[in-house]
Amino acid sequence: MGTIAGAQNILAGLKNSGIDLIASVPDINMLQLLNLLYEDKDIAHVPVGREEEGIGVCTGAHLAGKFPAMLMQNGGLLNSANGLTTTALQFGIPVVLMIYYAGDIGDNAFHMVGLVTEPVLQGLGIKYIVMRDPAKVQQDIAGAVTLANSSKRPVALLLTRAVL
Amino acid sequence: MKRFECLQAIAPLIKDELFVTTAGGATNEWNAVRPSDGNIQVKTLGLCSSIGLGLAIGLPKRKVFVFDGDGALWMNLGSLATIGLHQPKNLIHILWDNKQYESSGGEPTVATAGTIDFAGIAKSAGIKNSRAVGTVDELKDAVSFALNNDGPHFIAANIEAGRAEVPPLKYDELENKYHFIRYVEDTEGKSILRLPQSASYLLK
Numbered sequence: 001m002g003t004i005a006g007a008q009n010i011l012a013g014l015k016n017s018g019i020d021l022i023a024s025v026p027d028i029n030m031l032q033l034l035n036l037l038y039e040d041k042d043i044a045h046v047p048v049g050r051e052e053e054g055i056g057v058c059t060g061a062h063l064a065g066k067f068p069a070m071l072m073q074n075g076g077l078l079n080s081a082n083g084l085t086t087t088a089l090q091f092g093i094p095v096v097l098m099i100y101y102a103g104d105i106g107d108n109a110f111h112m113v114g115l116v117t118e119p120v121l122q123g124l125g126i127k128y129i130v131m132r133d134p135a136k137v138q139q140d141i142a143g144a145v146t147l148a149n150s151s152k153r154p155v156a157l158l159l160t161r162a163v164l
Numbered sequence: 165m166k167r168f169e170c171l172q173a174i175a176p177l178i179k180d181e182l183f184v185t186t187a188g189g190a191t192n193e194w195n196a197v198r199p200s201d202g203n204i205q206v207k208t209l210g211l212c213s214s215i216g217l218g219l220a221i222g223l224p225k226r227k228v229f230v231f232d233g234d235g236a237l238w239m240n241l242g243s244l245a246t247i248g249l250h251q252p253k254n255l256i257h258i259l260w261d262n263k264q265y266e267s268s269g270g271e272p273t274v275a276t277a278g279t280i281d282f283a284g285i286a287k288s289a290g291i292k293n294s295r296a297v298g299t300v301d302e303l304k305d306a307v308s309f310a311l312n313n314d315g316p317h318f319i320a321a322n323i324e325a326g327r328a329e330v331p332p333l334k335y336d337e338l339e340n341k342y343h344f345i346r347y348v349e350d351t352e353g354k355s356i357l358r359l360p361q362s363a364s365y366l367l368k
Contacts (some may be wrong), residue, residue: 049242055214056214057215062222065223087207
């Protein structure tokens with residue numbers, strides 16, 4: 001479910017970095033963060049039914065001048081691989097991928113998804129940070145947003161339970 | 165009716181609206197009929213409706229057209245539910261239903277058997293202004309209505325298969341993106357491609 005303090009820390013990092021639109025598909029470990037997003041007035045929250053839709057929404061939002069992020073589980077990263085490749089990467093779209101790292105060491109579900117997550121990101125050529133230190137959350141988010149904008153590419157943040 | 169004659173018929177109704185056009189013949193034909201930096205091509209089958217939704221949410225005062233295909237919409241049918249959920253007033257989604265995967269060689273789609281009702285699905289998904297059209301006049305009426313009334317709008321245009329002889333696109337996807345963003349910046353008066361100042365300029 002995550003903690004309220006962890007969710008507040010992440011939301012503050014997103015706002016401080018200028019993220020103003022988030023597309024999402026839920027995961028139980030991001031429940032507190034999603035609850036904050038549903039209440040938040042500064043960030044446009046766009047729930048979608050499948051993660052690849054979210055990559056499309058974030059692309060359109062960027063073309064409109066927004067700073068978008070996509071919140072999802074790593075299973076959703078797999079669902080969105082074609083959209084990431086032939087839209088986000090091929091057109092050069094900056095989007096921050098906020099991905100819950102299911103199947104990470106210490107997690108008890110979706111171990112196969114956990115196993116392939118980092119190799120898939122590497123195969124797609126998407127740089128990423130595995131977020132394990134709550135004290136570095138703000139810095140990690142700011143760094144990902146800076147690189148996404150300067151490289152005009154997706155950049156991923158793998159959220160572990162330690163920071164949620 | 166043919167897609168090309170439909171595009172020619174609606175082009176005079178268009179001013180500065182933005183267009184997100186699906187991978188396939190609709191993109192080439194529309195850019196031949198109405199060349200504009202306000203047109204953006206799509207390379208991912210099915211994603212045009214989602215990109216259009218993001219654009220419409222990001223620019224709520226600007227009309228955004230999506231040109232979709234029956235094979236493409238089948239791949240992302242859930243986007244109709246998502247559009248129905250978010251109710252973008254400025255989104256006009258046109259389905260060019262030729263009942264085949266034209267760009268893949270004409271294989272059948274979900275629409276070929278004639279059992280699916282895309283406009284009915286859109287309406288049931290919450291897109292109230294949803295209709296099917298079978299003639300050029302009906303299409304022009306539907307587009308005029310959509311331009312003058314709040315949406316979201318969905319128009320399923322039943323067309324014959326076949327492409328018009330038109331030139332290739334002028335821009336690849338990257339050049340298209342930059343032209344499109346600069347067009348949005350100029351017409352909306354906002355900065356999108358905010359390039360950072362180089363570090364040397366920050367020296368005191």
